[in-house]
Amino acid sequence: MTTIEIKKQVIGKINQLTDNELLMDVYKLLNDSFVDSEIYRLSDNHKVAIDTAINQINKGDFLTSKQANKEIDEWLNK
Secondary structure, eight states: OOHHHHHHHHHHHHHHOOOHHHHHHHHHHHHHTTOOOSOOOOOHHHHHHHHHHHHHHHTTOOOOHHHHHHHHHHHTTO
């Protein structure tokens, strides 16, 4: 895929976004590639997701990469 094709696809996906929070994340990601001085601030949703993940890990409620890959293969009927 050429650079122009990639840009067109990215712009198309951005134009389809309706989630303002996700759009802000994309904006910050693109902006951060040009400016490294801004501190990234997590949204409340991101903080909740991180806390949830940490709690799951502490409880042992997670899969190893090997286990996850095995489940994916089973889902894909490989």
